[in-house]
Amino acid sequence: MKLYEKLVAEIEAMVSHGVLLPGEKIPSVRQTSLHHQVSMTTVIRAYVHLESKGIIESRPQSGYFVRRRAGEPVGMELRASQPIPISAEVDVSRLVLSTLRSIRGHNAVPFGSPYPDPSLFPWRRLNQYASTIARRHPHWDVMDDLPPGNTQLIRQIARRHLENGLSVDPNEIIVTVGATEAINLCLQAVAQHGDTVAVESPTFYAMLHAIERMGMKAIEVATDPREGIDLGALSKIISGQKIAACMVMPNFHNPLGFQMPDEKKRALVKLLSEHDIPVIENDVYNELYYGESHPGSLKSYDEKGLVLYCASFSKSLAVAHRIGWAMPGRYRDKVEKLKFLNTLTTPSLPQMAIAEYLKNDGYDHHLRKVRRTYAQQASIMVSMVNRFFPAGTSTSHPVGGYVLWVELPDSVDSMKLYRSALEQGITVGPGYMFSPSNGFKNFIRLNYSYAWTPQLESALITLGKIVTSCI
């Protein structure tokens, strides 16, 4: 079989198995050429052939799409959230922790997990480096890793940002125990006990945790499921009351999976800068894009040092190593001091293992594989939910990361669903975790990072039945 014929067969199979849904854009010629390591000409030849067979269609200046056919199910679109803009006390951590426990305790199907499937990570190499470093290092001196952190790792992080198009000053980088610590420290650097912080709706609960812990209040801002936080709504809130900080996740938002367009990123930074409001940018999924290139960040539009950028290797390389970092702009010294007060230093061995891995090779290769896998599994998950969940279900359309946000029929209570599913050994992330005001009663988050197996497929079909029984 010729190269282009293989490609044709593969795409035909993806369409017939529902990996690619009618109406969905298929990867661009350039993307497919990169992913499959074939020439652009081969890809174009395959696409033209698929078009002639009526399987895909080209739309001017938009690319190729799977052809819709009469009678086929079409995934429903999520609507933008409409939270009531009242600042609220936060208490979601208990629910989050007990959800995690039940995944571990019951060895349940991890649709409810926030973490990526660890089996996709390059453990063999990472462990080799850790092992070599452990043997090679005569003795470890905590002085070497005082905040801001291990110098080699900081250099590698700066280099990685540069490769991804963000020129950063290595002196701004502060290594932390995962992005969790980075977010906590950044929030404490800019806001006080009792202050109000603007968040997306839904918002990733790690941000709510930080707010909860420091006795601050959250105000939810309307958020579009494709483009992120509503600038009009945010602007209105800002002019009406004192907002100490804003916390957002512009790339591959958890749980919505959107990528905020670059122009909107620029506008958001501009709006907040005009009011001198610092913004904490949680960019932990930045390496997990399905598109053609690395997404931009708020940080790149920051002129006043008001963007406190947080990221980690937990979602893309090794969550158990707990290595994250902050680039806190004008709050750098404050965050560095808080890091010192909070945990003194970040453990040396994981820092050096990751620095060695980054220095040597393979990160890009690993990431290409992961992105391809997640993009495929996203399509499968969307297609499965549309097929097996009851009418009135809508899903997000993630363009990065590994979670799907699912709106269920109004009458479904996600906590009841969570408990019923757990009885059958299946977990889901109840919508309650993503809002301080319980605004997402009938929503769940599903993790699709795990390799799609017959067991997982049957678990999802079972879940669909449980959802139906909860209506």
Added chain:
Amino acid sequence: MKLYEKLVAEIEAMVSHGVLLPGEKIPSVRQTSLHHQVSMTTVIRAYVHLESKGIIESRPQSGYFVRRRAGEPVGMELRASQPIPISAEVDVSRLVLSTLRSIRGHNAVPFGSPYPDPSLFPWRRLNQYASTIARRHPHWDVMDDLPPGNTQLIRQIARRHLENGLSVDPNEIIVTVGATEAINLCLQAVAQHGDTVAVESPTFYAMLHAIERMGMKAIEVATDPREGIDLGALSKIISGQKIAACMVMPNFHNPLGFQMPDEKKRALVKLLSEHDIPVIENDVYNELYYGESHPGSLKSYDEKGLVLYCASFSKSLAVAHRIGWAMPGRYRDKVEKLKFLNTLTTPSLPQMAIAEYLKNDGYDHHLRKVRRTYAQQASIMVSMVNRFFPAGTSTSHPVGGYVLWVELPDSVDSMKLYRSALEQGITVGPGYMFSPSNGFKNFIRLNYSYAWTPQLESALITLGKIVTSCI
């Protein structure tokens, strides 16, 4: 030479070199027998011989002491602190961090360091375990180490406590990123922004950091340099105002080096329990005793679950691994949740490396060596300070740990001294770090964990001259 003659020669040398000072107790027969691995009879024979030579003397029911001779310098005793009992805002972290930086940046003589000399630690074995685990582990799942932490490590910690005479419920143990994180979480579990916390005077600055960071206030309580916090003074403070918590270091206090007598530990717990005041017990030096047995803890007298015990492996095994733990009594669930919010989990690899080390062997052997070394170096340091520092200098008499607290003549400003010493490549810990009210202007803390070399000796002589020039 016979065994007892060797011992006689050794002790004679220690006395003549000032390692053992006139008036000082020498190690007990049992201790010496253990340390030198000779029979008790041999030790007794040596001691009797030394007594007959007029080098040591026995005191009824007290043991053996180096004989005082006319005209010999006698170390001055520290007096108990007399702080003004007014609660104060705390801001010492900037000074602490800059002191640490200067040690690293200038590669200076580390008398000012708070950390033990890393070269004494059993790196070869620890690194072997880390290396083996890294290679052996197919992949790491963060789920395995969700709070309270790695199960194997928790079991080993509980076993170690049991061996040391403290029976603990493994379910109470929560693994943290060093004792620093444990102290932060425990304090946050029991006190709020604006509350007042009672501390020793001087107090270890990590406790002040936690207070500072959470916007609480500290009230300093008079502290005896041999027996710890003054119960009368504490009781008076408690009856006069609302104290949210008490933070103490009853074993080998940093910087005083005392061990609070067991009866006083019991009385302290009783006093605080009567007022339902939680107490955070920082016991990081518990393994570093110079006496015959492991010291007791407040925790062992706790009947109401009010003692939040914090410790770590940083002082006794591997500071760069950053593994600590809390046993927070009735506040366990609160501390566990805060751990989850603060850093999610503690990195897996260091947890497992330490668990393997503890499981296998060698910890006791390593600790015996370290204790012997520190005890010897304490004597040398005390003797050197008494010999080379100006009149009007007094020192603590540490019975564990590796730091000496030195009171200099009144007119010496420890910050000025710190800067002058740094110019000559020598660091000291200025007294200002140990009090929120700047109560220890003319005090310094000296680290004696580093192997005593001619370079270190000459640095200490130089330091004595600088002190004299600062009068």
